[in-house]
Amino acid sequence: MIEIKKLNKWFDDFHVLADIDETIERGQTVVICGPSGSGKSTLLRCVNGLEPFQKGEVTVDGISVSDPKTNLYKLREKIGMVFQRFELYPHMTAMENITLAPLKVRKWPKKKAEMKAMALLERVGIPEKADAYPANLSGGQQQRVAIARSLAMEPDYMMFDEPTSALDPEMINEVLEVMIDLVKEGMTMLVVTHEMGFAREVADEIIFMDKGKIVERGTDEEFFTHPKSERTKAFLSQILV
Amino acid sequence: MFDAVIRNFTFLIGGLWVTFQLSFFALTGGIFLGMLVGLARLSKRPWIYYPVTGYVNLLRNIPLILVIFWFYFVMPILVGRAIDPFPSAVISFVVFEATYFGEIFRAGYQTISRDLVHASYSTGMTYWKTARYITIPIAFRRMLPSLITQSIVTFQDTSLAFVIGLRELVRRSSIVDNLEVRSIELYGFAALVYLIVCFIGSKTSRYYEEKGRKANIL
Numbered sequence: 001m002i003e004i005k006k007l008n009k010w011f012d013d014f015h016v017l018a019d020i021d022e023t024i025e026r027g028q029t030v031v032i033c034g035p036s037g038s039g040k041s042t043l044l045r046c047v048n049g050l051e052p053f054q055k056g057e058v059t060v061d062g063i064s065v066s067d068p069k070t071n072l073y074k075l076r077e078k079i080g081m082v083f084q085r086f087e088l089y090p091h092m093t094a095m096e097n098i099t100l101a102p103l104k105v106r107k108w109p110k111k112k113a114e115m116k117a118m119a120l121l122e123r124v125g126i127p128e129k130a131d132a133y134p135a136n137l138s139g140g141q142q143q144r145v146a147i148a149r150s151l152a153m154e155p156d157y158m159m160f161d162e163p164t165s166a167l168d169p170e171m172i173n174e175v176l177e178v179m180i181d182l183v184k185e186g187m188t189m190l191v192v193t194h195e196m197g198f199a200r201e202v203a204d205e206i207i208f209m210d211k212g213k214i215v216e217r218g219t220d221e222e223f224f225t226h227p228k229s230e231r232t233k234a235f236l237s238q239i240l241v
Numbered sequence: 242m243f244d245a246v247i248r249n250f251t252f253l254i255g256g257l258w259v260t261f262q263l264s265f266f267a268l269t270g271g272i273f274l275g276m277l278v279g280l281a282r283l284s285k286r287p288w289i290y291y292p293v294t295g296y297v298n299l300l301r302n303i304p305l306i307l308v309i310f311w312f313y314f315v316m317p318i319l320v321g322r323a324i325d326p327f328p329s330a331v332i333s334f335v336v337f338e339a340t341y342f343g344e345i346f347r348a349g350y351q352t353i354s355r356d357l358v359h360a361s362y363s364t365g366m367t368y369w370k371t372a373r374y375i376t377i378p379i380a381f382r383r384m385l386p387s388l389i390t391q392s393i394v395t396f397q398d399t400s401l402a403f404v405i406g407l408r409e410l411v412r413r414s415s416i417v418d419n420l421e422v423r424s425i426e427l428y429g430f431a432a433l434v435y436l437i438v439c440f441i442g443s444k445t446s447r448y449y450e451e452k453g454r455k456a457n458i459l
Binding site (some may be wrong): 012014045049050073074076077079081083084085086088089090091100101104105106146149150152 | 249354356357359361362364366367368370374375377379382417
């Protein structure tokens with residue numbers, strides 16, 4: 001379970017996150033949407049300790065992220081993260097990208113790591129790309145390798161930071177399908193996205209953020225059909241054309 | 242006309258061997274220390290950043306020849322006994338070149354996006370594991386042309402170690418010249434040797450660089 005309580009963060013004078021409260025239970029999928037600059041990505045980075053915050057508390061399975069005694073590296077092993085621009089290691093093949101952390105962090109034998117990686121590449125539908133370098137893969141393929149790389153550490157949680165916004169339209173679905181499969185398998189997911197079709201289909205809760213605050217939250221249909229705040233209505237009318 | 246060179250060929254080429262040895266240690270040490278200096282120059286911890294930045298600024302504003310001299314005369318005071326020119330030269334070069342390689346690595350690290358590093362952290366990789374497997378290898382590849390240029394400069398600069406009596410190629414040319422008095426041929430020969438080695442070195446490296454670029458791994 002991920003618990004966020006009264007989370008506040010400032011970049012100098014800029015109040016990027018204001019009093020965020022949110023609980024994500026095991027097996028839930030929470031979708032976060034909102035205009036750019038509303039603090040969605042920063043929120044994800046506070047959950048796995050990539051960004052420090054000044055006030056409030058974030059706990060993952062009861063372990064506090066901001067506690068100086070917490071081993072953040074250890075904590076991050078169970079929270080996979082997928083980025084907007086894929087962020088594959090450019091000097092490594094797809095296989096090497098996926099096996100790096102299992103080999104160096106988990107200290108798995110090479111055989112085991114490679115078998116796991118192959119199984120994951122099968123699962124995301126591109127086993128034939130194992131020896132390809134990122135530069136020779138399409139955006140959709142790169143993002144699927146990136147998802148496989150996160151899954152290789154067998155995380156309990158997965159966070160996605162606008163995983164489809166850097167993709168050409170025809171590649172969006174191949175990535176969403178992989179994500180939907182993950183939801184069906186019971187993965188706990190925190191997804192920043194504007195893919196409202198995806199949100200409608202799988203989200204247990206949808207959060208709308210603006211200017212560092214959670215403006216509205218809802219469970220699928222009611223969120224879309226009867227948004228309470230004007231801000232949410234305006235935003236939804238723009239992305240649901 | 243190169244008979245003075247031919248008569249002393251083994252002695253002179255022995256000097257080239259010393260030059261190679263010094264270059265090898267200077268480059269291995271300088272590049273390794275440079276990787277760390279580059280990391281330290283981007284450190285957010287003041288107690289790492291400021292001392293290392295001070296060291297880099299100091300060394301980069303002193304002529305190399307003074308560093309070589311200074312080490313040679315200060316080392317005996319620090320160590321308590323006279324020190325051979327070779328180890329003294331190696332230390333001077335490593336300490337000096339590391340500042341130049343450090344700035345090259347720093348520029349290389351800065352080409353790596355924060356999210357790429359975050360991606361590594363998000364799989365549980367530590368700072369040092371990320372440096373070892375991600376940031377350093379990528380910076381190394383991206384900065385290869387600058388690293389080659391600086392390595393060639395270092396190779397040529399090792400001739401400055403002749404001021405502390407290290408019998409490398411230039412020193413040996415001058416020793417032979419004292420006996421044979423054939424300055425133009427002898428120093429011309431030394432220059433030719435440097436030219437050939439540097440030319441081959443730079444061509445070979447460019448070849449591998451190009452190969453890497455074509456394979457899309459840079």
